[in-house]
Amino acid sequence: MLMTDTIKAATAAELPPLGQHEPPLQGVRVLDLSRVLAAPFCAMMLADLGAEVIKVEHPKGGDQTRHWGTAIQGGERTYYLAINRTKQSIAIDFSKPEGAELVKALARESDVLVENYMLGALDRYGLGYEALCAENPRLIYCSVSGYGRTGPSAQRPGYDSVIQAESGIMSITGEPDGEPSKAGVPICDITAGMYATQAILAAIVRRLRNGHGEAIDIALFDCTLANHTSVAANALLLDHAPGRYGNSHADIIPQGMYHASDGPIMFHVGSDAQFARFCSDVLDMPALAADPRFVDNDGRRANRDVLDELMSKRLKTRSRQDWIPLFRRAGVPAGVVQNVLEALRSDESKARDMVCEIDHPTAGRINLVNSPLKMRESTLAPPAAPPLLGEHTDRILEGRLKLDAAAIAGLRAAGIVG
Known part of the structure; x- marks a missing residue:
């Protein structure tokens, strides 16, 4: 069985200078302990920007979204494929001590960790911020949750549709004489992922100045309140709850x-x-x-x-x-x-390279939405297929943690990795 002292300890290295047209986050290592949408979307944006992103999943089933949406050729499903491109997948059961030690070892040599577990869940395995920061003071630890790590709802699970209801988004969406309506996309999840990415990039800049990591607390509820912008200003400054205007606008006519x-x-x-x-x-x-x-x-x-x-x-x-x-x-x-298909196939989409073709190991050649980020002096990482469950387990254990084939076989036989 794997013991702690068999795992190579390391700390995140200083980032080397970049050449022209290299991805801006090249050399940044991200440990993605997240599932579903908001935090995985954040990790995918970091991967687009060139970070090496290792997605940690349970050997049995993996990310819930692997089972959501419609299965395509090869068995992978549309929902998972949408938000996990350009990552690597390692399958680890970190509820077992040996598995937790593997994750700790990866965290010791990572720059960023992204997670969206319930409050206190990772602490039970020694994978909370305090424990990992003690071993890697440079670690940027980003937690994404429904209601944040403080406040009366910190222990509640948070899902986009419920956040849309509680945040007021539904109350201003829909026809004036109709029912409140949620947005057609999980806007709370998506924007929380974007805010998380923004905070991580700021923390990377901060670390360049003082050498220390950061704990980031991103809440879907907070982010959605921030999204109200002028609607919130109307509500607060006029002391009046805004209504619904359908496809019209509260302030700008026509x-x-x-x-x-x-x-x-x-x-x-x-x-x-x-x-x-x-x-x-x-x-x-x-x-x-x-x-x-x-x-x-x-x-x-x-x-x-x-x-x-x-x-x-x-x-x-x-x-x-x-x-x-x-x-x-x-x-x-x-x-x-x-409609969405018309937009994706439009001349504007083609001119802006917003659909990418990717070779997938089981589905063959597939089309996915590309990153919207465009920069003159930098390139993004070439989009790569969202990984199969545990597709890179052996490569990561051998390359990152220097485990030999016998040790990996023992871990797999014990159900600790997949």
Whole structure:
């Protein structure tokens, strides 16, 4: 059985200088102890930026998302594939002491650890911040949870749909006379992952200055409150709970989805000058811009129903193919309403390289959404297939922890690794 002193202890090394067009996080080592969406999304962003990301999963079943969504050729499922590209997978049962020692050894030579377990769960295995920081003071330890590591709900599990309800997002989403509605994507999870990435990058910069690691506490609830931005300002400064405006906007008029003769279009008029061009150059109704009721945004907001009726009647007289060029020439933001597949296959998506083709070991050649990050002096890591469960176990144990084949075989026979 593996003993602690057989594992090579190491600390995260100083990062070497980068050459031009190398990924900015090349040389950064990330230990990903997370599952489902928010924290794995964060770890995937770090992998896109060039970090070496090792995803630790239980040998039996792995990340829950390996069993969510639709299975494609080879048995892998869509949900897992969406948020785990360019990672390595090691299968370790760290509920067993020998498995916990393996994770500790990996943490000793990691720069960043990302986790989203329930409060106190990792402490039971000696994998909490205090224990790991004592062995690697440079470790940046990022915890992502529903409600944070402090506060009355710190012990509660947090899921995107419930956070959407509790944070107020649902109360402002949907039609004015309809039911509250959640967003079509898990927006709380996604933005929490983005905030976590931002905090980790800041902690890396801080460590370059003082040499010390950091404990980061990211809560889905907090992040979603922050996402309210101007809506929150209206609520706090006016002491009034905002309502739902459907596809329109609480403050900026006109904005919304309107129907041409052959389908919906969406446009946004962001200033009085744009409104004047919209009326004269798009609608061919210049008198509308001079109407005292609509001459400024405050007036348009007070008379939104009247304006909406006039615009709607006019827009139904022509096709989308007729209207969109007029919007473009007038400099008024507008577009047709597309479904997700149309958007992914659009000219804009192709020009921005937003879909990548990846060779997968069981599914063959697959298409996935690419990273949206674009930089002039740096490149991103080439997108690689999301790993099979335990696909890199032997490589990591041999290369990182210097275990020989006999030791790895013993661990596998004992069910500690997979």
